[in-house]
Amino acid sequence: MPKKHVPEPSLIFENSRPGRVGCNLPVADTPEVDLAALLGDLRPELDLPEVGELDLMRHFVNLSHINYGIETGFYPLGSCTMKYNPRVNEAAAAFTGFSKLHPMQPTETIPGALEILIGVQEMLQEITAFDHITLQPVAGAHGEMTCLMLIKAYHESRGETARDLVLVPDSAHGTNPASAARCGYDVRSIPTDAEGNTDLASLEKVLSGDVGSRVAALMLTNPSTLGLFEPHVQKVCEMIHRAGGQVFCDGANMNAMVGTTRPAEHGFDCMHLNLHKTFSTPHGGGGPGCGAIGLGEHLAAFMPSPVVRRENGKIIVDEDRPRSIGRVSPYFGQFLMEVRAYTYLRAFGKEHIADISRHAVLNANYVQARLKDVLPPAHDRTCMHECILTAEKYKREHGVRALDISKRLIDYGFHPPTNYFPLIVPECMMIEPTETESKETLDAFCDAMRSILREAVEQPDLLHNAPSTQIVGRLDETAAVKNLDVRWRKPKHVEAAAADGAGGRGFAVAEGIEDMRADSLPSAR
């Protein structure tokens, strides 16, 4: 059943009283300064709330209850791998010996931190089979770009400067063509065949045609964003190599392969990993990430400097790299992300690391099997860590779109899956349960989906009007992202009440939605 979830807005927004103070400042031990004389009067629009400490605390705790996160419920956002981040990771990252390091500290004073960096590098080397790893890139897209910079440097070192084209399958994540364009490459899209694999005939045609000699690289996501393992991956790599190009693996979907199969052995020249997906470190909202990359020996000379490596048992920070592409980030990357990834990897250990991918793939196939008759997979195959389902028939027959189904899921207490990606699947719903969810949670989610799909047939407006249980209704998501505005402002109904002498305060979440919020507040109904 849908869950009602409307925090009491008057508690959150309307408790200010003139002169009320929520903190005790210590007696000043410095001379008092008249700020107004120094800076001019405070801006009158800075109408700050005046509340007691308890009210303030409730305000923030109530706000936190409006949020949804992996720690409050199931979060099957496909391609993003929103897995649980074990608490022990945070405990390790909080050790003052790590968290209080200064990034400019001389390297001889940070042997423990370097040991962590090397430890992560060595474990990732083993997991991917690449000769080298660097942890400098701070996001997946950053790792993609760094790999393409290595590939560019490699071609240039061989005098192959006419290679200015990067091939990208049409199922790829948008960051792939963006990274290629950022490195100055032209991008050519490669179609997907009826089974969901790279269309080898089309690829062959491009490689043997006019532009074949211009190909610098192919960016292949494996498993693809269709949640499918590319069965011809070795063949694809061979074809590109024969044409003189390099093959990059988008490894954001590594959760399907950890401990089970190793990308360098498939023929890739380099890859990126999203530590903030596969290795549990939290991400989202632009938080810290790590887009570690792996590469073959032939690209090693160009690696970002400095290179941290072990030589005769001693850790060396090697800055003497004349052919390096240079730094791609300050210092050593996002160090505390590496501490979390290290902790996560060591907690599994070599014996259990394959459980990650085995359980992730099992969970995704379980969801696919339980929903198949009501929401068919885009390709009827064993999926990897995520299943890609299509709601096309609900759009055709009942005017209900994937987005409507997702919004209704919010009423049932679940975070929606990814929608409309990959772009080539109509009314796409991309569900990635990850390995950490129990069968009970997966069943509850599948039951909710089946119930919603019955509603789609019988009462489609329930879906069109969803969500109906939240503090806001359906937002203009583009406006909310592009014009985010969290300034406090009086909602219209409060203003009206103020005109009647009642007073009140409120916060707008994004430009243009305060009207909608006002409408959805119980007090406005």
Ligand SMILES: *Cc1c(COP(=O)(O)O)cnc(C)c1O
């Ligand atoms: C998440 C993702 C990326 C980009 O990673 P960011 O850290 O968000 O830059 C690239 N490719 C795929 C398939 C992804 O899922």
